[in-house]
Amino acid sequence: AATGQWCKGVKIAAFPGGPQGGVFANNVYNGYRQAQRDLGPTVKYYFSDWDPAKMVTQWKEAIATKPNGIAMYGFMGPEAAKPLVEESFKKGIIVTTLNTSLVDLQAQYSTQGFGYVGAVNYKAGVDLASEMVKRGKLSAGDSAFVWGLKGQGGDRGQRTVGVIDGFEKLKVKVIYQEIDQATNTTPASGGPTFAGIMAKNPNVKAVVTDHGGLTATAATYMKAANLKAGSVYFGGFDVSPATTTAIESGYLQLVIDQQPFLQGYLPILQICLTKKFGFSGLDVNTAGGFVDKSNVAVVAPLAKVEIR
Amino acid sequence: MQFGIWGVGIAMWLVFVVTASEAFTSKDIYLAFASSTPLFALMAIPLTLIVITGEIDLSFPAVMALSTATFAKIYSGTGNIWLGFAGALIAGTLSGYFNGWLVTYFAIPSLVITIGTGFLFRGIELAWMNGSGVGLTDKELAGVSNLLVGRSFFGIANQFWWAVLATIILWFVLNRTQFGAHVFLTGDNKTSAQLMGVNVNQVKRRTFAIMGFFAAFAGLVASFEVSYFWPTLGEGLLMNSIASVFLGGTSVFGGIGTVTGTFVGSFIIGAINAGIVASGINAFYTQVFFGLVIILSVIMQAVISKKIKR
Amino acid sequence: MQFGIWGVGIAMWLVFVVTASEAFTSKDIYLAFASSTPLFALMAIPLTLIVITGEIDLSFPAVMALSTATFAKIYSGTGNIWLGFAGALIAGTLSGYFNGWLVTYFAIPSLVITIGTGFLFRGIELAWMNGSGVGLTDKELAGVSNLLVGRSFFGIANQFWWAVLATIILWFVLNRTQFGAHVFLTGDNKTSAQLMGVNVNQVKRRTFAIMGFFAAFAGLVASFEVSYFWPTLGEGLLMNSIASVFLGGTSVFGGIGTVTGTFVGSFIIGAINAGIVASGINAFYTQVFFGLVIILSVIMQAVISKKIKR
Amino acid sequence: MSGSAPVIQLKNVSKTFGEVRSLSGVDLEIYPGEIVGLLGDNGAGKSTLVKTIMGFHKPDEGGEIWFKGEKITDWSVAKARDLGIETIYQERALCELQPIWRNMFMGREIKTKFGRLDVKKMRSEATRLMSEHMGFTSTAVHPDNAVLTMSGGEKQGVAITRALYFDAELVILDEPTVGLSLSETKKTLDFVQNIKKSGRSAIFIDHNIFHIYPAVDRMIVLDRGKVAGNYKKSEITMDELIESMYRVARTGSIKE
Amino acid sequence: MSGSAPVIQLKNVSKTFGEVRSLSGVDLEIYPGEIVGLLGDNGAGKSTLVKTIMGFHKPDEGGEIWFKGEKITDWSVAKARDLGIETIYQERALCELQPIWRNMFMGREIKTKFGRLDVKKMRSEATRLMSEHMGFTSTAVHPDNAVLTMSGGEKQGVAITRALYFDAELVILDEPTVGLSLSETKKTLDFVQNIKKSGRSAIFIDHNIFHIYPAVDRMIVLDRGKVAGNYKKSEITMDELIESMYRVARTGSIKE
Ligand SMILES: Nc1ncnc2c1ncn2[C@@H]1O[C@H](COP(=O)(O)OP(=O)(O)OP(=O)(O)O)[C@@H](O)[C@H]1O
Ligand SMILES: Nc1ncnc2c1ncn2[C@@H]1O[C@H](COP(=O)(O)OP(=O)(O)OP(=O)(O)O)[C@@H](O)[C@H]1O
Ligand SMILES: [Mg+2]
């Protein structure tokens, strides 16, 4: 086999999923970039802002540029994806997906290189809720506040649904609130909303913010509601430098990390492997595991460079 | 005639043909534009009328979603596609009319009130759908889907023809009906128009209702295009639609504008992103260039229009 | 005086005290407002001036991010906090001035051109930061952090006092300087103002520069508030800021407006969401009510202002 | 004249804006074929009266407007124009960004029998009217030109020509000669004479008594919103009228 | 008079808007203490000339503006006003949403010595001027009222009073009596006389020759952008002037 940038000349269209500079999307992007540097393919990036219509549009435009492979991250639904996957393979373009499984299509095209890298969102939600009940010593009848994005497109919303189901299965009462638009993009503006909820429901024992940005802002929210560090069990998703600081300061207890860097790196690698050596699609679960006070010291420096 | 915008469009196209020749010399990219640009062009075109009357609408993305939700609910409730279709168009038209009523009855600037109704419509839709989407892949829906977003003539998406039709109809309405004449007069000088007997409030309510109608239609098109109704439908389309209208030479101050300009403007907006990515400019620089292209287009359009007028 | 907006504010507060008494009778919620509302109030206040001249700025969220990026880069490069601070304010002011220059030199409506510069500034920032954020938890930053967002007097966040200061300063500028007088004249009737010797283009450029300055300051405040600079900083604040200005009684058509109205308006906008959730209305209905409250506030404000004028 | 019903009649019409009372208890009638001059100081309420007649302002509670002997309840500008009242407003009421032809047919656009706008006809009519009636010397006058760039007098010309076009039963002229050159002023005064000759009526407002006096049959003097005098031309000489106008301005009363 | 340098002098000034040539090769001088009448048909270019003198329009390449014997290169409205030229524009140049006091001091606001706006002074001066100079009868005239709701004549009053306030060396009046009542017109004409008495200069535009002729020392006739005549009052009688104005309108030439 070749050494060094053995994938030179291969053209790939890659979708990091969210907006440019977005919390999660940027880690995926960093993974893509690392693979690009290591392996040498030409990669063009399409940021879809998690917008299904935009993903479809960009996918079509990507096909028009005749790449060798497409690494697709985005929840557009199997109905919309099907014709695009078919058209891509018909034109000899390898499609592989991240974090959004298209089970039937994957089965059909797996031998032609259709792979999957990621964690299952719904399951991640359930896992976090169960782990919080266990570690936070919640019992049946306690209430938990879930602040999430149930209304967001498809699979993304499924993680919030998973958290809610996870709590409810263990008989924990859920108070749900959809994240408003301003808070979604500028987490600091959610302070009064959090304070309002906590004032209305003083017996809340646990909080989950299903949003990387909000999770990172846990300390600010707790202060806004005049709550002491650790007085409620605070959990969330995705690791960022601000998140590790919040864990260290004791405002945030538990974070589940699905290792988005890998979710970017591996699809590029897989397209290169399939293109150069004809391997069929890989199916990789990156569900990472939990970060809390005990292991935050290891993760923090990696979070700073957006690898974890 | 809006020569300015044509000049800008052609100039930009030439640049892309050179910088991104693989993509821009094959027909695929044009087919992609024909299927994706109408999603917002269908709203930018009627928005032109509102802007000419001196108003604006920021709620139409929510109207899109609310009317498509109406379709989904009626269809799943009664199984009747055309009833759902009509219901969606009526819901859209009424939402638009409601905007117009608020604007004219209370004499409140539309820029403010449609921020409010945007939240209201979106909230009603989300609460109604409980935040979940609906697949649109039933066999029974194939007919309507094909009508709205099927492919015809050389594989061009039907929504392109719908956008062309919308342009022709609204061109006629604007330039060859009394209502259209009053749209111009209302936006130019409200008091003068009133002194001469133009019912400016009725004119405004009607432009908003037309906007609502087209937003509903665009919502169905966008949903059938991806065979799924997302409750967040429309959120990314606001800026594109507004930018298309203004790029097309319609005046922010009202009284001046053309739907053909908007039509061309929307294709320019639709092509910018694809053109930049296909030119090999990577990742984060796309926004830099997107911004530059908008700025340059607007400047060129202003300069060319002035030259031609002189 | 803007009695209208005070009436609306008090009415809404009374409703919340009844419907959400647990939250609205304890001081915590007010402290929360004092810390979060200034994030956009600090931009809504200078935006008032731009709107009075008859223009608008949609790029300030990007200016926020770009100038905070400037701070981060200078600080990490030189280790000098105050150099970084000054750099951020200068970057913001220049970005604003650039907007004003484009608007006046090419006579292009600001609504269009600032969509373009918004993308441009955001793109430059993202490319510069390579899309990554920066933690602001260094020991050395504690001083500036405390100055910007520390707590003083009864635990009220400093950013609240900054917003009050901004209101006072810009009130003075608007009502007690010649520049301020020209801001009103420019927005009222540009040609008349020019015929009487007002340099309307210079006036506009300056209002944009002031906007940029405050956007930079708000960017630092918002970032230090969460001890982290997100590259997407500011994106959600656009609508809130604009809504605050118009709710505060500033006219979309220019020539009329007050910064005190905007100040009150921003606290109304800032309180709506918390008030609704604390009233026990959950999940998707919040948006419905958010929309309704905005609509009712605007209507009340219009009705009350008219009553008082008569 | 007094045999037939008045074309327009106001009974006890008042109009208040906030605290400003611009008209109080005005009674007034205009008979067919009559040219009535309306005089009064700046701010006396003349233009407010005109706009109330046109249905632009709604009179305060208690005021009534009668058209040809019928009380009108839902008065509006569109209705007034349909019934045959045309006005040359003091503020001209032009849409300045629009071409001349759109201004000419503003609110009463010409349509083909299918309801389609007859742009061609409107354009050609506009050209004809501008050259035949006003005969402007400037090259700037083309039906597709925006009104914005025209001179003050040219704009006034558009407003006057517009009122002529629709053969109205009652023409109201609110300071029509303002800003017109000598020759244009003469044309406008001739036009007022033509109204009379063709048996129609007019209300003519002008501060120049030399314009008003020769043209009208009757003069109504308005002072601070009230009718302060009502003279047949046979009852008063021009000098007496001038004298009494100065007296009103000085003392606020028309009586000696 | 001809001993001292002209207050303002135009040399070969042309002004073109797109294809419309509003002024072509105008030479003109106004001497200290001189009142000059400017006559011409609608669209002749009078207002364009005024705006060019004020620095609002930049003359086409080749035209020169001289102030008191010095050639001016960077002319602007602010500079013209600073040097002592005030104008009552035909379009009045008011900001209608603003209160009267802001309109009165528009562009030349009163400041305290620390550069702070002296709002109190401006308000009280506005009150004084409106009542002393114009003496309006209407209650609507209060310095905090928006100009918007005032009558046509009241608005004109604001514009005139404003020009008076800043003791200008050269006052330009572009159809100032338009829309004014008899008594207000008289006041304005008196004011023109006062300018002369105090040794300052004026350019006076009016379509009413009965206003112009008694007031001025010299008359300049503009026709389609060109100076078509320049008469000392001693050289022409009023009747001859009227006759020649009609001739210009009819034949386009001032010569018989
Ligand atoms: N929309 C309005 N709101 C408030 N006040 C008004 C309004 N319209 C007119 N007025 C006031 O009513 C009074 C009468 O105004 P009007 O325009 O009728 O006078 P006029 O007789 O036409 O005067 P002129 O000869 O100067 O045109 C004035 O004092 C004016 O300020
Ligand atoms: N900004 C402009 N753009 C284009 N044309 C203009 C502009 N200003 C004036 N004109 C044209 O220049 C010519 C002269 O206009 P101007 O206003 O100077 O005439 P005037 O002598 O003042 O007439 P009036 O007595 O009617 O006020 C007119 O034909 C007018 O249409
Ligand atoms: Mg009047």
Ligand SMILES: [Mg+2]
């Ligand atoms: Mg003029």
